Amino acid sequence: MLANELLLKAAKGEITPKIPVWLMRQAGRVLPEYRAVRQKARDFINFVKSPELAAEVTIQPVDILNVDAAIIFSDILVIPEAMGLPYLMQEEKGPVFPDYIQSEKDIEKLHVATANDYHYVLDAIQLTKKHLQNRIPLIGFSGAPWTLFAYMTEGKGSKTFSKSKKWLYSNPEASHQLLQKITDSIIHYLKDQIKSGADIVQLFDSWAGVLNKELYDTFCIPYLKQICNAISEVPVIIFPKDGHFTLQSISSLNCNVVSLDWTIEPEIAIKTLPDKTLQGNADPCLLYADEKTIELHTFKMLKKFNSVPYIANLGHGLYPDIEKEKVKLFVEIVHSYTRSLK
């Protein structure tokens, strides 16, 4: 039993009078306290691999921002590395895979990841749970199969992910093989996170938006389905960033929560996902505005989601140059709101 179970109740479909709130990238550069801890690690990957440091920054926003859930500090690229594909994190450019997947042979070389490959994340979760002392739930996470596939075949971030999509169009069989290997790894990974203490898990499909409905139905939905069906212990959140065309197919998956980016109109999501808890979807850039504007838009959002099970969040991660005080304000506004339920 947790002292604050608001988020888990909402995730399981309850229309809670008080609305739970957390923020993607709440454990991140927006907090000066995070930046101070970050300096203790040699580099970003070393940081991710240090359970003590990861647990420390995971808990920071709980106290500083007063959010209703912690999310384990880690990176979605843990899984590609655990499968045998190491990456580098370049400060300006983001992640780079020096030996990205270029042939079917490269796919064969990868193995399905198991606990030994990502034990440091499990250690961080256990440490965090210990420090959290059952105050609030801890969110575990993984990249979704397509998003990991995209990084592994493109070798780096991209506007078009044309190399990755070339695989889907020109070699669907090998694409399915790689997606299956990734999916098997993700299922191990999430189950192990749950065993280590994660109370709920989120799948980040950050590059959903470069596909379309047909590609998503063919190369993503079957794998998300396997994951959702394998995870029965805790609620599952899916975040198909920029994937307005994915919602109808996601509605039939065995997941509990769908996280929405800010381009999705709440009323459309409510219609398309009648059985899901919704999460999101403030524009991160709203937090550049003055206090009155933030208040106005946040209340408008809360009212739009008034009638459904709902978790307040942004439609994407916090940008590093957003002021900490504005983030606190966003959390306070959500907490100040009480739903009028008929």
Place this chain on the structure above:
Amino acid sequence: MLANELLLKAAKGEITPKIPVWLMRQAGRVLPEYRAVRQKARDFINFVKSPELAAEVTIQPVDILNVDAAIIFSDILVIPEAMGLPYLMQEEKGPVFPDYIQSEKDIEKLHVATANDYHYVLDAIQLTKKHLQNRIPLIGFSGAPWTLFAYMTEGKGSKTFSKSKKWLYSNPEASHQLLQKITDSIIHYLKDQIKSGADIVQLFDSWAGVLNKELYDTFCIPYLKQICNAISEVPVIIFPKDGHFTLQSISSLNCNVVSLDWTIEPEIAIKTLPDKTLQGNADPCLLYADEKTIELHTFKMLKKFNSVPYIANLGHGLYPDIEKEKVKLFVEIVHSYTRSLK
């Protein structure tokens, strides 16, 4: 009178038995013939400013690919430069504005562009029209106000355009001032292109996708409306890339054609835009596939648009590493199709 008026007829709302086709970036790196001409210019901007070279590459795809329209070779950043904000084109990184807009004073320094500021584009259009000898229509174009605003305030391409969106949220008055100055420039620019011979014009709103419905309705639609109402001489195409949430508002604008990216399901566009000609929307990555797959997906697309006025195209520009033969195949497939009209 043009020998081939298929595109203009479709743009004006006719359901043509044969479907007109052209491709965004058809005058570009996908053609070896383009790359040969490109080498004659010192750099990209110098290339854009050479009417003879611009006319030459504009006409290349007409003969090589057998498309039903030419589009003047130029760049959407002609207008910011014409307003007093010079840019550099860096081979790998794309465009950079060294003195991008950072204050209201920077906005005041800009002037509304007139013919003298972009005469080289008008010269290129006149030359192209002469060489085309009325075979097919020539498409003129401009960046849409928001997309130019985005580049001018961000200083370069960006995944989030958070600097640009910060303007909208934190200084809406100054944002409107800059958008109005850009809009006035675009109206001059398109009217001058039409006087010089452009038979139809397209507005590229390449960064529509980082906004949402409310921002688009506030900061984009009013300016697009001014432009659409000012241009009565020729049909107007609007391309709101990744702007699934813009379609309803665009449906009430005085434009003729809406160009769709590949994430939009044709049946949704047909419902939302009942009075518009639709253009698009094949995934550029489809052209990485084998011939059978290209044929299958292209025919599927043509059938989905069977009942409405329609211009075949991609949902975005051609990627430079697509094979020329695949592009020719796409055009041939469209030309081989005859609509069954009841």
